[in-house]
Amino acid sequence: MEYKIVRLKKDKEISITRKHPWIFSGAIKSNTEDFEDGEKIIVENHHGDFVALGHFQHGTIAIRVLTYESASIDTSFYQAKIQNSWNLRLQLNLLSPTNSIFRLIHGEGDSLPGLIVDFYNGVCVLQTHSIGMYRDQTLIVEALKNVLGKDLIAIYSKGAETLPERIKAQNEFLFGDCPTPHKAIENSIQYNIDWITGQKTGFFIDQRENRALLGQFSKNKKVLNTFCYSGGFSLSALKAGASVVHSLDSSKRAIELTEENLSLNEYEGEHKSIVANAVEYIKDLPENYDIIILDPPAFAKHREKRHNAMQAYKRLNAAAIKQIQPGGILFTFSCSQVVDKTLFTNTVIAAAIEVGRNVRILHQLHQPSDHPINAFHPEGEYLKGLVLQID
Numbered sequence: 001m002e003y004k005i006v007r008l009k010k011d012k013e014i015s016i017t018r019k020h021p022w023i024f025s026g027a028i029k030s031n032t033e034d035f036e037d038g039e040k041i042i043v044e045n046h047h048g049d050f051v052a053l054g055h056f057q058h059g060t061i062a063i064r065v066l067t068y069e070s071a072s073i074d075t076s077f078y079q080a081k082i083q084n085s086w087n088l089r090l091q092l093n094l095l096s097p098t099n100s101i102f103r104l105i106h107g108e109g110d111s112l113p114g115l116i117v118d119f120y121n122g123v124c125v126l127q128t129h130s131i132g133m134y135r136d137q138t139l140i141v142e143a144l145k146n147v148l149g150k151d152l153i154a155i156y157s158k159g160a161e162t163l164p165e166r167i168k169a170q171n172e173f174l175f176g177d178c179p180t181p182h183k184a185i186e187n188s189i190q191y192n193i194d195w196i197t198g199q200k201t202g203f204f205i206d207q208r209e210n211r212a213l214l215g216q217f218s219k220n221k222k223v224l225n226t227f228c229y230s231g232g233f234s235l236s237a238l239k240a241g242a243s244v245v246h247s248l249d250s251s252k253r254a255i256e257l258t259e260e261n262l263s264l265n266e267y268e269g270e271h272k273s274i275v276a277n278a279v280e281y282i283k284d285l286p287e288n289y290d291i292i293i294l295d296p297p298a299f300a301k302h303r304e305k306r307h308n309a310m311q312a313y314k315r316l317n318a319a320a321i322k323q324i325q326p327g328g329i330l331f332t333f334s335c336s337q338v339v340d341k342t343l344f345t346n347t348v349i350a351a352a353i354e355v356g357r358n359v360r361i362l363h364q365l366h367q368p369s370d371h372p373i374n375a376f377h378p379e380g381e382y383l384k385g386l387v388l389q390i391d
C-alpha cells in the first residue's frame with residue numbers, strides 16, 4: 001500500500017522520538033491541505049527517515065500514530081493489536097461467570113489511538129474518536145471476529161456523538177444483531193446494558209474496582225449515591241449489605257436505568273431514587289448519611305475551564321464533608337483529564353479545611369487496568385478519586 005508522506009520540522013521531532021502518539025499540525029513541515037480526513041500517512045523526520053505511520057485528520061492533532069514501524073494497515077495489523085488487548089483482559093480475569101463487562105480497547109492505552117471498544121457479554125460497542133478509525137471499521141470488524149470467535153455475538157458502532165458532524169457517522173450494527181437492553185454482569189451484579197439510548201457506550205465500566213471497594217465499607221450503612229447513572233455504586237452497596245441506599249441523578253432516564261438494574265438483582269436493604277440536580281441538592285441534605293459518593297461528569301473538558309471547575313469540585317466536596325455523619329466515608333471522583341491527581345487532592349483537602357473537619361485519606365483511586373495508560377501518553381490518565389474518612 002502506498003501512503004502519502006509528511007516531513008516533520010527539525011525542532012519538533014522530540015515528541016515522536018519519545019513515542020508520543022499524537023503529532024500536532026504545527027510540527028509538520030509539509031503542506032497537508034489536500035489530505036483527506038482519515039488518510040493513512042507516513043511520517044518522516046527532517047532527514048527523510050521513516051518515524052511513524054498514522055491516521056491524518058485536519059485539526060490540531062493532525063496525526064494519530066498507529067505504528068512506529070513500517071507496516072500495511074490491514075486486517076492482520078488490527079488483529080495483532082486486538083489479540084494483544086484481548087489476551088490482557090483474559091489475563092486480568094475479566095471474562096468469567098461473574099464478570100462479562102470490560103473495556104477491550106482503550107485508545108492510546110492499547111496503541112490504537114482514536115478507538116474505544118467496550119465488551120458487554122458478547123457485544124462489542126465501538127466508539128471511534130478519529131475519522132481514520134471510523135473509516136477503518138471494516139478492518140476492525142474482521143479483526144474482532146477473528147480474535148473473539150465464538151465469544152462474539154454482535155458489533156455496534158456508536159460514532160455519531162464522538163466524531164465531527166461533517167462526516168455524518170451512523171450508529172449501527174456492523175456485525176450480527178442483539179436487542180437492547182442486553183444483560184451482562186460485573187462482579188456478580190447483573191446489569192441491563194443499552195448502548196443505543198445509553199450515555200457513552202451504555203455503562204461506566206471504569207468504576208468497576210471502585211464499586212467493589214465501596215462494598216467493603218457498606219454493610220449496615222446508609223448511603224447516598226449522587227450522579228448515579230445506571231446505579232453501579234448503589235447496587236454494589238446494597239449487595240454488600242447496606243441498610244439504605246438513595247440514588248440521585250438529574251436524568252430521569254438514568255434513574256429508570258438504576259431501577260431496572262435493581263430489579264435484576266436480589267438484596268435486602270431499602271432503596272429510594274431521587275431525580276435532582278446534585279450540586280443543589282447536596283447544599284442542604286434532608287437526611288444524614290454514613291457514606292456519600294460523588295461521581296460527577298467532567299466539570300472541565302478544557303484547560304480554560306479548569307479554574308471554574310475546581311471551584312465547583314470544591315463546593316461539592318465541601319458540602320458533602322460538612323454534612324456526612326461523624327466517622328463517615330466519602331468516595332469522591334473527578335474524571336476531568338485536565339485535572340490531575342495532585343490538583344484534585346489539594347482541592348478536596350481545601351474543601352475539608354474550609355468546613356473545618358478532620359479528614360483521613362484511606363484510598364487513592366484510579367482507572368482500572370482495562371483502561372491502561374500508555375506510558376508515552378500521560379494524557380491517558382483521567383479518572384482519579386479518594387476514599388476519605390471524616391472524623
Ligand code: SAH
Binds near residue numbers: 249
Ligand atoms: N457513577 C456513575 C457514572 C456517573 S456519570 C456510574 O457508576 O455508573 C455522570 C452522571 O451524572 C450521569 O448519569 C448524568 O446524568 C449525571 N449528572 C450530570 N449532571 C448532574 C447534576 N448536576 N446533578 C445530578 N446528576 C447529574
